[in-house]
Amino acid sequence: APLHLPQAASPVRAPAVTAPVRRPKRVTVAPLDPVSSRLRSKDDSTGSAAMARGGLKSALKSVHEKHPLVSARGFALFTGPRSSLVLPPVGRPRALLARAALADPKNYAEAMAEDEREGNHEWRDGCLKELRSHASNESFEVRPASEKPRGRAFVKFTWVFKRKRDGTKKCRLCVQGCTQRAGVDYDQTYCGSMRSTSLRIIASLAAARGYNLRRWDFITAYLQGELELNEVVYCTPPRGGFMGAFSSDFGSVPIMCVVRKPIYGMAQAGRRWQRSLFPWLIEFGFTQCESDKCVFILTRTMDTPDGPREETVIIGVYVDDLQIAYGPDDEHSLYALFTAAMKERWNVDDEGEIADLLGVEFTRDGNDIVLTQSAYIDKMESEHSPDDKPVKSKLNKTPCDKSLDKHVADALAADIPDPPDSAWLTQQTRYRSLVGALLYCATNTRPDIAYAVGMLCRCMSRPTDDLMRDAMRVLHYLCLSRDLGLRYGASLRRPYGMSDANWAVQHSTMGNVFMMHQAGISWSSRKQDSVSLSTCEAEIVAASEAAKEAVYVAAFSNELGIMDSEPIDLFVDNKAAIDLAYNPEHHQKTKHIQRRHFFVRELVEEKRINVPFVNSVDNLADFFTKPLDARVFYPMRDRIMNVKHPSEGDGAVPLTA
Numbered sequence: 024a025p026l027h028l029p030q031a032a033s034p035v036r037a038p039a040v041t042a043p044v045r046r047p048k049r050v051t052v053a054p055l056d057p058v059s060s061r062l063r064s065k066d067d068s069t070g071s072a073a074m075a076r077g078g079l080k081s082a083l084k085s086v087h088e089k090h091p092l093v094s095a096r097g098f099a100l101f102t103g104p105r106s107s108l109v110l111p112p113v114g115r116p117r118a119l120l121a122r123a124a125l126a127d128p129k130n131y132a133e134a135m136a137e138d139e140r141e142g143n144h145e146w147r148d149g150c151l152k153e154l155r156s157h158a159s160n161e162s163f164e165v166r167p168a169s170e171k172p173r174g175r176a177f178v179k180f181t182w183v184f185k186r187k188r189d190g191t192k193k194c195r196l197c198v199q200g201c202t203q204r205a206g207v208d209y210d211q212t213y214c215g216s217m218r219s220t221s222l223r224i225i226a227s228l229a230a231a232r233g234y235n236l237r238r239w240d241f242i243t244a245y246l247q248g249e250l251e252l253n254e255v256v257y258c259t260p261p262r263g264g265f266m267g268a269f270s271s272d273f274g275s276v277p278i279m280c281v282v283r284k285p286i287y288g289m290a291q292a293g294r295r296w297q298r299s300l301f302p303w304l305i306e307f308g309f310t311q312c313e314s315d316k317c318v319f320i321l322t323r324t325m326d327t328p329d330g331p332r333e334e335t336v337i338i339g340v341y342v343d344d345l346q347i348a349y350g351p352d353d354e355h356s357l358y359a360l361f362t363a364a365m366k367e368r369w370n371v372d373d374e375g376e377i378a379d380l381l382g383v384e385f386t387r388d389g390n391d392i393v394l395t396q397s398a399y400i401d402k403m404e405s406e407h408s409p410d411d412k413p414v415k416s417k418l419n420k421t422p423c424d425k426s427l428d429k430h431v432a433d434a435l436a437a438d439i440p441d442p443p444d445s446a447w448l449t450q451q452t453r454y455r456s457l458v459g460a461l462l463y464c465a466t467n468t469r470p471d472i473a474y475a476v477g478m479l480c481r482c483m484s485r486p487t488d489d490l491m492r493d494a495m496r497v498l499h500y501l502c503l504s505r506d507l508g509l510r511y512g513a514s515l516r517r518p519y520g521m522s523d524a525n526w527a528v529q530h531s532t533m534g535n536v537f538m539m540h541q542a543g544i545s546w547s548s549r550k551q552d553s554v555s556l557s558t559c560e561a562e563i564v565a566a567s568e569a570a571k572e573a574v575y576v577a578a579f580s581n582e583l584g585i586m587d588s589e590p591i592d593l594f595v596d597n598k599a600a601i602d603l604a605y606n607p608e609h610h611q612k613t614k615h616i617q618r619r620h621f622f623v624r625e626l627v628e629e630k631r632i633n634v635p636f637v638n639s640v641d642n643l644a645d646f647f648t649k650p651l652d653a654r655v656f657y658p659m660r661d662r663i664m665n666v667k668h669p670s671e672g673d674g675a676v677p678l679t680a
Contacts (some may be wrong), residue, residue, distance in 0.1 A: 179198070396467060
């Protein structure tokens with residue numbers, strides 16, 4: 024007789040609730056995950072009944088009445104061939120509701136389908152508006168396809184659809200740069216952007232001098248650039264049948280678009296745009312910084328009714344956005360003269376006082392300027408914290424503890440599954456995504472997680488369960504302190520830096536931090552490339568790495584007029600390393616050290632930096648070399664980030680959930 028083995032019970036899942044709706048519209052409620060299934064409890068029949076009657080708006084309203092934490096805007100309605108209504112969990116409304124919105128169409132077909140469902144032509148009208156902009160700008164010329172030279176391939180056009188923050192719908196005609204051929208359709212593609220350190224230095228200068236910070240945006244910036252004579256791209260017509268209005272002279276003959284100006288998506292578009300903007304700024308009178316080629320400075324004496332007045336305008340260029348720092352803004356000011364000339368030459372939009380730039384939020388608090396990433400942390404929480412467990416501040420007073428080093432060492436020593444199973448690959452993808460998101464915070468406004476994230480980055484290809492929990496701990500710490508940031512204010516002290524290293528048997532961890540106007544402007548926490556045989560060697564290697572950043576900070580500050588040509592101070596807490604920075608001492612113990620690690624000595628001899636001594640307890644760079652307990656962590660964090668919150672208990676500032 025055949026042997027019948029008992030089968031494992033299948034997991035119980037929430038049933039899919041399908042509600043018939045009057046055609047041609049169809050709305051399907053997606054299966055609920057265990058976290059959000061509480062919304063569909065046995066006594067919660069109001070929402071499903073309303074949905075069954077076909078009333079989408081009434082369903083949203085009815086569920087909102089029973090669950091006040093979930094608003095009508097809290098439902099993520101993804102539009103597409105089959106719409107699905109996803110209910111967010113109740114426990115974390117702030118992050119989810121802040122990000123819940125209608126999904127953008129992924130292609131032209133989805134955009135037109137949405138227009139048909141909503142009974143309007145907003146996306147189609149946006150496509151026509153975009154094409155009219157190209158026509159007025161003479162971005163491309165419509166010609167018969169037979170005129171394409173031999174040996175040249177067609178490049179594809181594509182539509183990109185985006186809902187902006189104010190709800191308006193934006194259509195962008197782009198070139199699929201992946202279909203261009205290097206050496207044929209383009210040559211050089213480099214397009215610079217302002218460094219994040221430069222952004223923080225300019226913000227600190229604005230706080231110290233009382234400058235205004237304003238953001239300007241170039242409308243269709245790439246279309247205002249100029250291609251070189253031999254850079255001609257041949258594209259197939261975009262989808263939608265819009266080209267009939269532009270090619271009526273060719274009848275039924277196949278047509279093509281001969282691109283004459285940079286269009287979004289082209290590999291060389293950003294480079295051509297900057298090659299048009301930068302010469303104009305220099306011609307106006309701006310000086311391009313040598314330490315950051317995307318920062319321009321103009322100082323001029325203006326004639327005013329009150330007499331001559333010296334003014335300065337500083338511009339930071341990030342692709343098609345301008346961050347402008349300036350003083351007076353009356354009609355006789357240099358800023359007014361420059362903006363009038365810019366409006367006459369370019370198609371620009373004044374977005375007002377800068378509020379955010381690439382996820383970094385700017386806030387004026389009296390005379391101080393605070394840089395935070397609250398919205399970005401909200402987005403991380405909604406994407407990487409799917410569980411509905413409350414964050415316990417008791418377990419997350421600091422981003423990491425001393426067990427992190429052991430977890431990293433164990434992960435590096437462990438074997439990778441061969442072949443890796445699907446569960447391991449899924450965890451690896453999730454780990455990389457989370458650590459990458461944390462890294463963006465650590466390098467912009469949150470030096471307090473720099474060490475923890477730096478350690479997590481060492482195991483991107485081999486995550487473990489312990490490291491995944493460590494990464495979630497960093498995320499929970501950010502969620503509890505999401506409103507913390509860098510606070511810059513007026514200070515009479517010149518910029519200075521600190522360097523330190525945590526010597527280990529294998530690769531040491533080195534860190535440095537540079538302070539300006541009461542808060543950090545640059546910091547680093549990384550593993551040394553070589554094995555150090557002593558604390559002196561680890562410290563001199565760390566000092567030489569910090570010296571490279573000191574050269575940039577000093578040069579850029581000198582160009583902005585923040586400091587004179589005097590050497591910048593780089594504090595070190597190891598006397599033997601300081602001796603090596605000034606003299607080739609201890610030859611018997613240092614003869615094996617590579618020459619590149621004595622770069623700091625060359626700078627000292629050139630009188631470009633000083634290496635004074637600092638006590639270990641006052642060395643802020645120690646913050647980036649090892650995990651610290653709460654009693655040491657919070658005072659150092661408050662000094663580096665210039666936190667103004669009152670202390671409580673063990674020295675921690677109040678954390679906001």
